[in-house]
Amino acid sequence: MAGDEIEELVKYLARLPGLGPRSARRAVLTLMRRREALLDPLTAALAAARDTIKTCNICGNIDTQDPCAICTDPRRDGSVICVVEDVGDLWALERAKALNGRYHVLGGTLSALDGIGPEELNLAGLQARCKADGVREVILATNATVEGQTTAHYISDMLAPLSLTITRLAHGVPVGGELDYLDDGTLIAAMRSRRET
Amino acid sequence: MAGDEIEELVKYLARLPGLGPRSARRAVLTLMRRREALLDPLTAALAAARDTIKTCNICGNIDTQDPCAICTDPRRDGSVICVVEDVGDLWALERAKALNGRYHVLGGTLSALDGIGPEELNLAGLQARCKADGVREVILATNATVEGQTTAHYISDMLAPLSLTITRLAHGVPVGGELDYLDDGTLIAAMRSRRET
Numbered sequence: 020m021a022g023d024e025i026e027e028l029v030k031y032l033a034r035l036p037g038l039g040p041r042s043a044r045r046a047v048l049t050l051m052r053r054r055e056a057l058l059d060p061l062t063a064a065l066a067a068a069r070d071t072i073k074t075c076n077i078c079g080n081i082d083t084q085d086p087c088a089i090c091t092d093p094r095r096d097g098s099v100i101c102v103v104e105d106v107g108d109l110w111a112l113e114r115a116k117a118l119n120g121r122y123h124v125l126g127g128t129l130s131a132l133d134g135i136g137p138e139e140l141n142l143a144g145l146q147a148r149c150k151a152d153g154v155r156e157v158i159l160a161t162n163a164t165v166e167g168q169t170t171a172h173y174i175s176d177m178l179a180p181l182s183l184t185i186t187r188l189a190h191g192v193p194v195g196g197e198l199d200y201l202d203d204g205t206l207i208a209a210m211r212s213r214r215e216t
Numbered sequence: 217m218a219g220d221e222i223e224e225l226v227k228y229l230a231r232l233p234g235l236g237p238r239s240a241r242r243a244v245l246t247l248m249r250r251r252e253a254l255l256d257p258l259t260a261a262l263a264a265a266r267d268t269i270k271t272c273n274i275c276g277n278i279d280t281q282d283p284c285a286i287c288t289d290p291r292r293d294g295s296v297i298c299v300v301e302d303v304g305d306l307w308a309l310e311r312a313k314a315l316n317g318r319y320h321v322l323g324g325t326l327s328a329l330d331g332i333g334p335e336e337l338n339l340a341g342l343q344a345r346c347k348a349d350g351v352r353e354v355i356l357a358t359n360a361t362v363e364g365q366t367t368a369h370y371i372s373d374m375l376a377p378l379s380l381t382i383t384r385l386a387h388g389v390p391v392g393g394e395l396d397y398l399d400d401g402t403l404i405a406a407m408r409s410r411r412e413t
Binding site (some may be wrong): 022023024025027028030031032034035036037038042044045046047048049050051054057058059060061062064065066067068069071072074081082083084088105106107110 | 219220221222225228231232234242243244246251254255256258259261262263264265266268269271278279280281285302303
């Protein structure tokens with residue numbers, strides 16, 4: 020390897036999810052080969068992100084403004100709050116245009132193993148928002164994992180005194196999915212929730 | 217998605233080898249979550265690389281100095297030049313400490329399909345170096361692919377009039393490799409090059 024600067028760059032790139040030391044080295048070579056098309060704009064984009072991106076103190080989304088564009092958009096239905104684990108989940112629902120309400124990002128799930136209790140998640144903020152006027156429905160859109168479902172249960176109990184409608188995403192066969200490849204749990208859930216056409 | 221700055225960053229990260237749009241989005245989230253531990257130092261490392269890394273005009277390696285540290289190291293044997301396709305191959309040989317000579321980076325292989333002829337590769341520089349006093353051996357360490365071997369043949373012919381020793385990396389069973397998983401070509405090459413113990 021040549022030069023501390025290259026080693027530094029490899030070291031930090033290798034910490035990104037999806038890249039290891041080997042692919043970080045390949046990435047550095049690509050960057051050096053394509054200076055004007057890639058290295059310069061990537062450096063500028065990182066610096067711009069570092070200087071402008073904030074975390075929304077209402078919902079936990081990241082954006083160039085605080086409160087974020089979703090929390091301040093008057094066309095969105097403020098009476099519906101969709102609770103997600105992570106900003107990535109929020110982005111996925113936004114890409115799908117699945118919701119016209121607002122969001123609340125927990126920043127993880129409850130996990131006894133990893134020592135993540137209710138205090139570590141953005142739960143006090145959620146409770147405060149739900150107590151405010153006008154919130155009618157809370158959609159629990161945590162992942163369909165054990166931790167996600169445990170967290171949804173906890174939130175459901177926490178919000179029970181507030182007499183809101185609390186809903187969850189439906190389980191079932193993914194659109195385009197083949198039955199033969201699905202696990203038993205999904206098939207049983209899809210069968211139980213079957214609907215008349 | 218939130219904010220043009222984030223979309224810009226995702227766009228350029230997704231162009232790195234090993235990352236696509238989905239993993240670039242995950243990388244951006246990781247960067248935003250770990251500002252001080254990752255975003256700031258990565259931005260600084262990229263800027264430092266952009267400002268200090270040059271291509272060595274002798275061998276084609278990248279380094280913070282030109283000529284590079286390998287070309288200027290007096291402890292290295294200047295009479296041996298190892299020809300590689302890419303800076304990544306040079307790094308691999310350096311990591312393995314496989315050579316105490318110098319290198320020559322071609323910047324690719326001959327490829328009729330991709331329209332890469334001898335002019336596109338760093339061949340004139342190689343010929344000039346070989347004509348200079350003191351070069352005794354040229355090791356052709358291009359990859360064991362059709363393009364790599366074609367390129368090695370071409371260079372071998374090009375350097376033939378100069379009465380140098382021209383060698384190639386040996387083919388054989390990789391150290392730790394199991395015969396059962398190797399292709400026929402490797403097994404035949406290993407058998408042909410068998411040696412007395």
